[in-house]
Amino acid sequence: MSRARQVAVEKREFGMQRRALLGRETERRALAALVEQAASGSGGAVAVHGSPGIGKSALVAEAAARAAERGTRVITAVGVQSEEHVPCAGLHQLVHQLRDGIDDLPAPQRAALRAAVGLADETVPDLYLVGLAALTLLSDAAVKAPLLVVVEDAHWIDRASLDVLGFVARRIESDPLALVAVTRFLDDRLTGAGLPVLHLDPLTDEVSGELLDSVAPGLGQQVRRRLLAEAAGNPLALTELPVALRAVGGAYALTPGPLPLTERLERTFTARVSRLPADTRAVLLLAALNGDGTMDECLAAAGRMLGTAVDTAALAPAVDAGLLEPWGMVFRHPLVRSALHHAATAAERQAAHAALTSQLEGQPDRRAWHRAAATAGPDEHAARDLVLTADRALRRGGVAAALAALRRAAELTADPSARADRLLRAAELALESGQCEAAAHLLGQARSHDLSVRNRGRAAWVDIVLVEGSAQGEGTATAELAELAVEVAASGEPALGLRMLWGAVLHCFWGEPGPAARRRIAVAAERMPVDADNAGVVALRAYCAPVERGRAALESLAAQLDRWSEDADWDQLLGSAAVMMGAPALASRLATRSLDALRARGRLSMLARALCVQAGGAARLADVRAAQLAAEEAGELARxxxxxxxxxxVHAIRAQVAAVCGDPRAQEWAAEAERTALPGGARPALAIVQMARGQEALCQGRYGDAFGHLLRVFEPADPAFHPWLRFYGVAELVEAAVRSESAEAARDVLRELAPLAEQTPSPALLCGLRLGRALLSPPDTAEQLYREALGAVPVDWPFERARVHLALGAWLRRHRRPAESRVVLQAACEVFDALGASAWSQRARQELRAAGTSSPRQDPVAVDRLTSTELHVAQLAAQGLTNREIGERLYVSPRTVSTHLQRMFPKLGVTSRGELGAVLRSTTTYVEDVG
Structure with missing residues (x-):
């Protein structure tokens, strides 16, 4: 962006008459408060929304000028329609103004940001890493002086830049930094960023009249009433329609009929254009089509169009007509640009684009788009240029820009095979950017052509991901996809084959394709022509056959702990596969292994999944603190x-954790999870919800309710049924059944599951079956079975051991052996206390009181007073990490880290970060001792 353009933006409308801000006191105060808040050290963001001409830019320009007067630095970016598909173009404008701080960024962030804005010809690792870099750059600048970031015409900012700005906006509450986005449209790019909205309504009748009288005094009453009616409270209309009335007799300003206001205003500008000289009109059209291009480009292109030299003198008539600002080739209002675009014929626009193409030899992306716009029919050269543009956009993290380029390239492609290939690639990118409807449409277009084996595989993968989480997938089609994956991998596309197989396995996880389809998918996984130690293959085989190939699958998963993997994306699936195997401790360790790599690469979508697995494993281990910590971060990232x-x-896991620790929010979390999971038949989430409800009811002594909730997970016809996750609910189901006179139903469940235990060493299944048999056994064999259940619990599952202790202690008490019962009940109580499993602690204390003793309720340890985020910060600070290093890990600013530390010190009773380690170690040591 040229300096002249920056100056123009800063001056836009603020230099106009202050009367344009009549009637905006509330909005002015809101922006002033935001700017003052940033100057005081705490940041925020807002989207200023309203129709064209409503006064958005004037309002923001006044706030920016006042901020600058008081020492706040103001930087600005402007969205331009023709650059909407240039990745990180808007971000580049901001970074350019803060370029002196780039070298001070941590190396990974510096490299990512430089690649994103085109300062280095490297691939952007992930757009979230770019977001962290932008956050750090802005935060560092704001430390030197409070900072106001203004994004004008945000509806035309490229998607990648808006994603980065949204990332920043959610993380600046502790920084002296304010972000204001000015937009006509509240599309998902802004609402998804969570920005609060300051909506500008039309001016009242009284204020409209005051403004009109100030710009056009002496109007006749009839004309005045007509102008007020046509303007409908729009400040731009109130100032421009009288000008049009004077200039052209009102022909365009007061055309009868229900003409939309925006079009009416465009006509007022178009009328002025029609009276300009030919060279002026040509330069204006080129400027409208050239986005943020230079004046030299437009003048040279105009000369090519007209066949004669054109210089800056051609701009003077446009300035005199009130279309351009006097300080450069800058339109007085965005509607001037759109008016010029709409007023030109298709042939005139194509000629202008062709002329611009000839002036952009060193700018391949802009040149490619102008060349495509100058083309009416198929043109393979133009299509190939756009494909290359898409490749460059992807290297810079611009998925949305690459998608737009590929869609246009497909339109320009005549060859059916090449067209199908480009449509499928666009469909894949649409999926990646969350545009499922676009992906489905592009997939349909691609399938209208004959597809190669490879492209059939790609199409099948897009199709399967479009319905991820749905139980609607047909088992035969899912199995055929897995078999096609093997064929694709064998043809030299192993990465695509694995991705397709993963699509098939997703249906085994989220839905229920049936045993026959599962067997076919498992066979296909075994046939994949990929190294047997590959993390992806190991995970997928465990997913699709956790029982049939249980022993080998569990051994392969455990072996991965000692292997280093280059692919963190596949690596994070290992933990999830261990969950399917019923090995929660192994799942937590495997999921944790991938976290650092995913954080370092900015793979936040995969990080959310890995943290979800970590939270789920911790919840099943009843490690309440670890589960809450991982679940909170996973939920934020998933959103x-x-x-x-x-x-x-994540909501389902939170419900499970809340049930374990007696938190009344368990039902709230469960209902929230069910609202999303039930419509699509997402069985895993529904199963966890029912187990959470069952565990809550069990701990509250509502045994009939508990049995009803838990039985649903074991009924194949129920939406909450899951063939593998049910292993985790066996013991609770049996206990609830025994205490609600439904023991025979529990015996049926054990008889059904017993053969599975002969095929798999699943810890969850084996522990559940052993404890279940003990609970159902007669008195003469019960004690021995309880002891065997206790001996079978893995050493890394203290909660399960404590649960068996509780069951054994209760049995001993009921059989008049109180002294022995107190020993095991006290052991159970201590472990439950240490883990934070308060609901189970309460059950153990009730049994101890019945056994003739008491166990004082433990006061919450210091760390339990912390929020999950504070605990995470404390753990990292205790490891010796600086605020900046912690910010890198958690994707927040260093000042946010500082704020968390300041809040947590009083809660922990410490005065420095050097004391954190001792506080945290004391809690961890106690858990290990009693476990």
Missing amino acids: ETGQPLVHAM
Whole structure:
């Protein structure tokens, strides 16, 4: 962006008459408060929304000028329609103004940001890493002086830049930094960023009249009434329609009929254009089509169009007509640009684009788009240029820009095979950017052509992901996809084959394709021509056959702990596969292994999934603190990265954790998860919800309710049924059944599951079956079975051991052996206390009181007073990480880290970060001792 353009933006409308701000006192105070808040050290963001001409820019320009007068630095970016598909073009404008701080960024962030804005010819690792870099750059600048970031015409900012700005806006509450986005449209790019909205309504009749009288005094009453009616409270209309009335006799300003206001205003500008000289009209059209191009480009292109030299003198008539600002080739209002675009014929626009193409030899992306716009029919050269543009956009993290380029390239492609290939690639990118409807449409277009084996595989993968989380997938089609994946991998596309197989396995996880389809998918996984130690293959085989190939699958998963993997995306699936195997401790360790790599690469969507697995493993281990910590971060990231099913899983896990620790929010979390999971038949989330409800009811002594909730997970016809996750609910189901006179139903469940235990060493299944048999056994064999259940619990599952202790202690008490019962009940109570499983602690204390003793309720340890985020910050600070390093890990600013530390010190009773380690170690040591 040229300096002249920046100056123009800063001056836009603020230099106009102050009367344009009549009637905006409330909005002015709101922006002033935001700017003052940033100057005081705490930031915020807002989207200023309203129709064209409503006074958005004037309002923001006044706030920016006042901020600058008081020492706040103001930087501005402007969205331009023709650059909407240039990735990170808007971000580049901001970064350019803060370029002196780029070298001070941590190396990974510096490299990512430089690549994103085109300062380095490297691939952007992930757009979220770019977001962290932008956050750090802005935060560092704001430390030197409070900072106001203004994004004008945000509805035309490219998607990648808006994603980055949304990322920043959610994380600046502790920084002296304010962000204001000015927009006509509140599309998902802004609402998804969570910005509060300051909506500008039309001016009242009284204020409209005052404004009109100030710009056009002496109007006749009839004309005045007509202008007020046509303007409908729009300040731009109130100032421009009288000008049009004087200039052209009102022909365009007061055309009869229900003409939309925006079009009426465009006509007022178009009328002035029609009276200009030919060279002026040509330069204006070129400027309208050239976005943020230079004056030299437009003048040279005009000369090519007209066949004669054109210089800056051609701009003077446009300035005199009130279309251009006097300080450069800048339109007085965005409607001037759109008016010029609409007024030109298709042939005139094509000629202008062709002329611009000839002036952009060193700018391949802009040149490619202008060349495509100058083309009426198929043109393979133009299509190839756009494909290259898409490749460059992807290297810079611009998925949406690449998608737009590929869609246009497909339109320009005549060859059916090449067209199908480009449509499928566009469909894949549409999926990646969350545009499912666009992906489905592009997929349909691609399938109208004959597809190669490879492209059939790609199409099948897009199709399967479009219905991820739905139980509607037909088993035969899912199995055929898995078999096609093997064929594609064998043909030299192993990465695509694995991705397709993963699509098939997703249906085994989220839905229920049936045993026959599962067997075919498992066979296909075994046939994949990929190294047997590959993390993706190991995970997928465990997913689709956790029982049939249980022993080998569990051994392969455990072996992955000692292997280093280059692919963190596949690596994070290992933990999820261990969950399917019923090995929660292994799942937590495997999921944790991938976290650092995913954080470093900015893979926040995959990080959300890995944290969800970590939270789920910790919840099943009843490690309440670890589960809450991982679940909170996973939920925030799942929401930010647009993964509703992962978000539903996190809510279900939170319900499970709340049930374990007696938190009344368990029902709230369960209902929230169910609202998302039930319509799509997402069985895993529904199963966890029912187990959470069952555990809550069990701990409250509502045994009949508990049995009803838990039985649903074991009924194949129920939406909450899940063939593998049910392993985790066996013991609770049996206990609830025994205490609600439904023991025979529990015996049926054990008889059904017993053969599975002969095929798999699943810890969850084996522990559940052993404890279940003990609970159902007669007195003469019960004690021995309880002891065997206790001996079978893995050493890394203290909660399960404590649960068996509780069951054994209760049995001993009922059989008049109180002294022995007190020993095991006290052991159970201590473990439950240490883990934070308060609901189970209460059950153990009730049994101890019945056994003739008491166990004082433990006061919450210091760390339990912290929020999950504060605990995470404390853990990292205790490891010796600086605020900046913690910010890198958690994707927040260093000042936000500082704020968390200041809030947590009084809660922990410490005065420095050097004391954190001792506080945290004391809690961890106690858990290990009693476990």
